[in-house]
Amino acid sequence: MALFALTTGLQAQDSHKTILNALNKSELSATLEKVDDYTLFAPADQVFWNLPKEQFQQLFNRQDPSFLENVLRYHIVAGKLSASRLLNDLAKNKGRMSYPTLLGDRLHFKMEGLDILLVDSHGNKARITQADLSTQEDQLMHGIDGLILPPTYD
Numbered sequence: 001m002a003l004f005a006l007t008t009g010l011q012a013q014d015s016h017k018t019i020l021n022a023l024n025k026s027e028l029s030a031t032l033e034k035v036d037d038y039t040l041f042a043p044a045d046q047v048f049w050n051l052p053k054e055q056f057q058q059l060f061n062r063q064d065p066s067f068l069e070n071v072l073r074y075h076i077v078a079g080k081l082s083a084s085r086l087l088n089d090l091a092k093n094k095g096r097m098s099y100p101t102l103l104g105d106r107l108h109f110k111m112e113g114l115d116i117l118l119v120d121s122h123g124n125k126a127r128i129t130q131a132d133l134s135t136q137e138d139q140l141m142h143g144i145d146g147l148i149l150p151p152t153y154d
Helices: 002-011 014-025 029-034 047-049 053-060 066-073 083-092
Strands: 038-043 076-078 096-100 106-112 117-121 125-134 142-145
Touching: 002 106, 014 038, 014 066, 038 125, 053 066, 066 076, 066 142, 076 096, 083 096, 083 106, 083 117, 083 125
Parallel strands: 038 142
Antiparallel strands: 038 076, 096 106, 106 117, 117 125, 125 142
């Protein structure tokens, strides 16, 4: 039910069709069924469309389906991280914070002016552009303007 709730929420977001397709291609439903609350940081379609062709093909046409699933898991943090909670945590920690992802690695956040940025271990940054988008069954997602990659990504 958790994946259904997430994908239903994404369907309501016209700018997140590519990540919906990616979630449907993955096998995350079993994992999300075990997580009561989570927050998805969802890249907009334009993020995927702007990837170099080789990187897009590697992400979606790879022989190893776990590759796409790991990238998706890195975009999901257990627990509800509302924008106000993120801002609170960042304020208490000198503008820097990290949270564990469903992949098991930590995703780093920092303030840049008034914006909240996600920063992966490769130095890629994504800005939260749409905050606190609720999905069916009250799961939470934030729209972001970049793709963040797990540490194991080549």
